[in-house]
Amino acid sequence: xxxxxxxxNVLPLTPKRRRFPSCQSSFPCSVKASxxxxxxxxxxxxxxxxxxxxxxxxxxxxxSLPIYVGGTSLLAVLFNRTVSGxxxxxxxxxxxxxxxxxxxxxxxxxILNGLVWISIRPKSISVVNPEGVECQRIxxxxxxxxxxxxxxxxxxxxxxxxxxxxxxxxDGICLxxxxxxxxxxxxxxxxxxxxxxxLVEGSLYNGGIRSGSQSYLANLSLYPGKSELPFLPSNTQxxxxxxxxxxxxxxxxxxxxxxxTTSDQAWITLIGEKLDATLTKVVNRIxxxxxxxx
Amino acid sequence: xxxxxSSSAILSQIPLFRLEFAPHxxxxxxxSYFNITRKSVLTRISCTRxxxxxxxxxxxxxxxxxxTLGIPGLDESYLSRYIGYTFGTLLLLNHFVGSDSTSITPAxxxxxxxxxxxxxxxxxxxxxxxxxxxxxxxxxxxxxxxAEQIFVMTQNISDTLKEDLAWGTYILLxxxxxxxxxxxxxxxxxxxxxxxxxxxxxxxxxLDWFRKQIQRFGFxxxxxxxxxxxxxxxxxxxxxxxxxxxxxxxxxxxxPKLSSSQTEKGKGFVLxxxxxxxAYSDKDKAWIVVIANKFRGKDICSNV
Numbered sequence: 001x002x003x004x005x006x007x008x009n010v011l012p013l014t015p016k017r018r019r020f021p022s023c024q025s026s027f028p029c030s031v032k033a034s035x036x037x038x039x040x041x042x043x044x045x046x047x048x049x050x051x052x053x054x055x056x057x058x059x060x061x062x063x064s065l066p067i068y069v070g071g072t073s074l075l076a077v078l079f080n081r082t083v084s085g086x087x088x089x090x091x092x093x094x095x096x097x098x099x100x101x102x103x104x105x106x107x108x109x110x111i112l113n114g115l116v117w118i119s120i121r122p123k124s125i126s127v128v129n130p131e132g133v134e135c136q137r138i139x140x141x142x143x144x145x146x147x148x149x150x151x152x153x154x155x156x157x158x159x160x161x162x163x164x165x166x167x168x169x170x171d172g173i174c175l176x177x178x179x180x181x182x183x184x185x186x187x188x189x190x191x192x193x194x195x196x197x198x199l200v201e202g203s204l205y206n207g208g209i210r211s212g213s214q215s216y217l218a219n220l221s222l223y224p225g226k227s228e229l230p231f232l233p234s235n236t237q238x239x240x241x242x243x244x245x246x247x248x249x250x251x252x253x254x255x256x257x258x259x260x261t262t263s264d265q266a267w268i269t270l271i272g273e274k275l276d277a278t279l280t281k282v283v284n285r286i287x288x289x290x291x292x293x294x
Numbered sequence: 295x296x297x298x299x300s301s302s303a304i305l306s307q308i309p310l311f312r313l314e315f316a317p318h319x320x321x322x323x324x325x326s327y328f329n330i331t332r333k334s335v336l337t338r339i340s341c342t343r344x345x346x347x348x349x350x351x352x353x354x355x356x357x358x359x360x361x362t363l364g365i366p367g368l369d370e371s372y373l374s375r376y377i378g379y380t381f382g383t384l385l386l387l388n389h390f391v392g393s394d395s396t397s398i399t400p401a402x403x404x405x406x407x408x409x410x411x412x413x414x415x416x417x418x419x420x421x422x423x424x425x426x427x428x429x430x431x432x433x434x435x436x437x438x439x440x441a442e443q444i445f446v447m448t449q450n451i452s453d454t455l456k457e458d459l460a461w462g463t464y465i466l467l468x469x470x471x472x473x474x475x476x477x478x479x480x481x482x483x484x485x486x487x488x489x490x491x492x493x494x495x496x497x498x499x500x501l502d503w504f505r506k507q508i509q510r511f512g513f514x515x516x517x518x519x520x521x522x523x524x525x526x527x528x529x530x531x532x533x534x535x536x537x538x539x540x541x542x543x544x545x546x547x548x549x550p551k552l553s554s555s556q557t558e559k560g561k562g563f564v565l566x567x568x569x570x571x572x573a574y575s576d577k578d579k580a581w582i583v584v585i586a587n588k589f590r591g592k593d594i595c596s597n598v
Contacts, residue, residue: 041511041512041513041515041516041520042510042511042512043511043512043513043520044522045520046520046521046522046523049523051421051422051425052425052523052572055422055425055426056425056426056427059426059427062422062426063426065422066415066419069412069415070412073408073412076408077405077408080401080404080405080408081401083401084399084400084401086401094393095388095389095392095393095398095402096399096401096402096405098388098392099385099388099389099402099405099406099409100405102381102384102385102388102409103385103405103406103408103409103412105377105381106377106378106381106409106412106413106416107412109373109374109377109378109416110374110412110415110416110419113374113416113419117423117426121427122427145454148591152587152588155584155587156581156584156585156587156588159580159583159584160577160580160581160583160584261577263469263577263578263581264577266469267465267469267581270465270468270469274461274465277457
């Protein structure tokens with residue numbers, strides 16, 4: 001069974017992500033696992049990807065590698081030409097010149113490619129830890145299946161994206177407030193309660209419901225609409241407002257500026273649709289004036 | 295009841311494959327300044343400036359000149375490979391045809407050797423570039439020829455589970471590079487996408503055929519995620535359609551796995567196949583774990 005090493009991505013689902021400094025992202029990277037733990041699995045085993053691992057670990061070196069290779073070759077060609085006593089004339093008359101020109105062309109291609117790689121290096125933006133208190137408030141009068149679905153949504157977002165706060169408002173009631181929240185000045189430092197009525201009357205909510213599509217506030221500090229979200233930690237970096245049908249909204253707060261990728265946005269949209277489908281089925285049964293429990 | 299079946303019907307009619315990513319409309323200005331999207335850039339030279347009404351954003355963003363030839367269908371990431379092949383061929387032509395073999399000087403030989411090694415390097419560059427941070431997948435998933443699209447599900451399970459399976463398979467096919475997906479939760483099986491079922495298996499027996507294949511490989515006994523970025527094994531390809539290049543199998547566990555020493559048997563798995571190699575990035579894998587966890591607490595017989 002020990003025919004080779006097995007690459008397994010061990011992805012434990014914990015609320016706090018573990019960060020590995022050598023990985024290209026904040027998710028746990030591939031680790032070697034011994035095959036004996038696989039039990040009765042009889043299928044083929046994947047091979048170790050040396051090149052992929054090496055490139056991911058030495059990202060900076062690999063980005064500048066084509067420039068060095070191209071530059072060295074360029075100098076080598078010119079040196080070769082001067083040393084062998086040929087006049088440095090760029091014409092295609094002799095086969096030597098033609099070979100040199102072709103090699104120069106290739107060297108220039110390498111250099112340009114290296115420059116492109118360096119210019120599109122993703123900027124690493126640091127995480128800003130949210131200032132606030134952790135809380136978990138779920139509306140009490142919900143069936144268990146809906147509660148587990150809401151908690152699953154929170155687990156997924158906090159595991160797969162940079163989400164640190166989640167608030168779900170549906171039909172004018174705050175169904176879920178979980179993760180980090182701003183500390184309330186009254187209430188002895190507990191998490192601030194979401195004023196669902198005020199939010200529902202505000203422009204962010206109404207704009208979202210009217211358009212029916214997701215809003216991504218990539219850098220929250222620049223937007224005046226921030227005042228409508230006082231329950232999020234004051235240094236929340238990015239926010240996604242996902243309308244749930246035409247009756248609700250999910251507010252996802254993240255800790256990195258522009259931290260939600262386009263792929264995250266697509267996933268969040270689809271999860272929002274699922275939540276809307278689930279909540280529509282049950283919300284008709286919720287009486288209007290009930291209090292939350294924290 | 296009727297709503298869940300109608301939503302499953304709607305989900306099955308929605309086209310599963312988007313070969314181009316259509317971005318959602320975003321209300322508030324959060325323009326991306328880099329044209330590094332999933333599909334290749336089609337404009338000539340794209341250079342964006344930050345809008346005038348948010349001057350403080352100028353410090354954070356840089357305009358990026360992205361070189362592109364503007365030929366649709368030609369991917370610029372592979373440009374160095376095409377140039378490498380062309381110039382390498384010309385070098386060889388020059389050596390054999392363009393000069394007498396008797397009069398080749400050592401200097402020319404040195405040049406040619408240098409040129410050929412640069413050719414090899416240029417050809418390898420796109421392959422290395424695939425693994426860099428921020429590299430976007432170059433290939434779009436292609437639909438395999440000769441494979442049929444199917445959507446089957448175990449029938450005697452609760453409606454919520456049916457809806458969840460339909461939604462889960464739909465979302466996986468739509469948001470990842472997959473062309474085929476199979477989810478097994480305890481005994482409930484859902485198969486969707488392009489599969490290579492043999493012609494003599496009738497529609498009623500297709501689920502049994504899949505169960506036999508799963509039994510053969512023992513996918514249910516996996517303890518960890520298993521990922522084949524480049525599938526070469528012909529055994530597996532009996533079940534998967536031709537043209538499958540990547541495969542990922544994610545077990546579903548009852549409780550969140552906190553340490554690798556836990557040897558709890560999974561209650562099912564999610565299997566994804568794709569026609570591009572290195573199809574699943576770390577982020578894709580994280581989201582696939584998330585979808586697998588959706589089925590964690592499900593019982594196949596309960597009706598909620």
